[in-house]
Each structure stands twice: as structure tokens, then as C-alpha cells.
Amino acid sequence: MIPCAAGLFLFGAVAGSAGSGGTENADSATPVPTATVTVTAQPAATTASDEPPAPKGTTRPADDNAGGEVPVPDFVGMGLQSAQDAAQAKGFHVLSSHDSLGRDRMQVLDRNWKVCFQSVKAGEPAATDTELDFGSVKTEENCPARDEKPPTVEGGRMPDLAGKSVKAARGALDSGTSLTVTDAAEDRMVLMESNWKVCTQVPDAGTKLNGQPVEITAVKFEESCP
Numbered sequence: 419m420i421p422c423a424a425g426l427f428l429f430g431a432v433a434g435s436a437g438s439g440g441t442e443n444a445d446s447a448t449p450v451p452t453a454t455v456t457v458t459a460q461p462a463a464t465t466a467s468d469e470p471p472a473p474k475g476t477t478r479p480a481d482d483n484a485g486g487e488v489p490v491p492d493f494v495g496m497g498l499q500s501a502q503d504a505a506q507a508k509g510f511h512v513l514s515s516h517d518s519l520g521r522d523r524m525q526v527l528d529r530n531w532k533v534c535f536q537s538v539k540a541g542e543p544a545a546t547d548t549e550l551d552f553g554s555v556k557t558e559e560n561c562p563a564r565d566e567k568p569p570t571v572e573g574g575r576m577p578d579l580a581g582k583s584v585k586a587a588r589g590a591l592d593s594g595t596s597l598t599v600t601d602a603a604e605d606r607m608v609l610m611e612s613n614w615k616v617c618t619q620v621p622d623a624g625t626k627l628n629g630q631p632v633e634i635t636a637v638k639f640e641e642s643c644p
Contacts, residue, residue: 490550492540498554499528509546518553520566521583521639523612525554534561571627578623584636585611587619595632602635602644617643 488508493501502513517523518534525531535553538544553565568586569577579587584599588611591597599608602617614636621630637643 487543487545490536490538490540490542490544493533493536493550493552494540496533497529497557498525498531498533498552501533501552502528505550510544510548510550512547512549513552514549515552515554516567517612518555518562518565519559520568520581520586521612521615522568522586522589523583530557531555532557532561535565574627576619576621576623576625576627576632579616579619579634580623582616583612583639584608584614584616584634587616587634591632592627592629595629598631598633600633600635601637603637603641608636613638615639615643 488510490510491504491508493504496504498515505511505513515525515528515531517525531554533552533554537551538548553567555561569579569582569590571577571590571592577590579590582590588597599611599614601608608614615638616634616636618635620633621627635643
């Protein structure tokens with residue numbers, strides 16, 4: 419009876435030791451790293467149909483005109499605002515305008531002006547980055563026979579200011595020039611210079627300018643010089 423009991427005790431001790439060691443190894447074993455594979459999707463080839471749409475409110479230029487030339491429309495006779503809108507619709511965005519009567523008036527409200535002349539002839543091909551300049555007058559005025567642009571100093575000599583607006587005359591001279599303006603008809607103050615035209619000037623046209631003072635007389639445009 420004793421040997422048998424001893425045998426059972428030994429078997430139980432061995433079994434317990436084996437079970438305890440198995441559990442400890444399972445808890446402390448370092449896990450085997452698992453390989454991770456990352457798949458990156460390649461972008462599909464871009465085609466013309468994949469091109470993002472133009473932002474709302476803009477117009478994508480036609481492919482046949484990209485980098486090319488466009489025939490310039492005939493703007494003469496159109497209102498200045500309408501002419502500018504039509505030019506922009508054709509792709510021209512470098513626009514300017516001036517007073518065709520040579521008075522150097524500002525086109526404050528374009529709808530009150532009409533086009534008399536255009537810098538690029540109608541029908542002539544031009545790149546869309548070409549500047550289009552419109553010579554214009556007020557809608558109630560008649561277009562002049564030729565485009566009168568403000569006078570300029572050329573070769574350092576006094577320009578001919580007769581018939582030009584006092585504003586245009588002042589703009590032609592150096593900003594440091596001493597300019598005296600007097601009313602040729604009455605003793606009035608010359609306030610709105612674009613409404614006054616030059617009658618006489620000192621020095622005369624063609625005189626070499628060397629900083630000397632300039633004197634002009636003027637009357638309103640609807641009046642005659644004395």
C-alpha cells in the first residue's frame with residue numbers, strides 16, 4: 419500500500435510541474451511578427467475628359483484659339499460699355515479708352531460714352547493679350563473726323579496746345595512746370611479744366627523747353643476764342 423501511494427504522489431507532482439511550465443511559456447513567449455503588405459493604387463492616366471471643370475463663372479477658352487489669334491470685331495458705333503463686354507467675350511481683356519475730342523475727360527460711366535475709333539482695325543487678327551484702345555465721345559456728341567489724342571512733349575519742345583483742353587495741356591507738361599491759366603474772354607476762374615480749351619500759349623509751339631514758366635489763355639469749349 420505504501421509504494422502505490424508514493425507512486426501516485428510522484429506522478430501527480432510531475433504532471434503538475436509539466437502543466438505549470440506550459441502555461442508560463444505560453445504567456446511569456448514573444449509573438450511572431452506578421453508581415454504587412456501595403457498596396458498603393460496607381461492613378462489612372464489623365465485624359466481630356468478627366469480635366470477638372472472650369473470654376474463657375476469663368477469660360478475656358480476654345481482649344482482652336484488657345485495661343486492663337488482672333489479676328490477683332492467692329493466696335494465703332496457701340497456704347498463703350500457694350501464694346502468692352504463684347505471684347506471680353508472674344509477673349510480680349512487688356513482694354514483702355516480715351517477722349518477722342520482731345521479733352522482728356524475721364525470715362526466715369528462707360529454707358530454714357532460711345533466708340534468712335536479702335537486701335538486695331540475690325541477683322542484684323544490679333545492675339546487675345548493685345549491691348550484694345552477705344553477712342554470715344556459722349557453719346558450725345560458727334561464723332562470727330564479724326565481721333566484727337568492728348569498732346570505730348572516730343573524732343574523736349576513745346577507742343578501745340580491750341581484747341582486742346584486745359585487739362586490735356588497740363589498733362590502734357592512736366593509736373594514741375596509753373597503753369598498760369600487765365601480766362602481769355604472774361605475774368606472767370608478756370609475750375610473744370612477739361613471744359614476749357616486753349617486759345618493762346620507762351621512759349622510758342624516748337625520752343626525748346628528748359629523749365630521756363632508756361633502761360634495760356636482759354637475759353638469754354640462752346641465759346642470762340644477772342
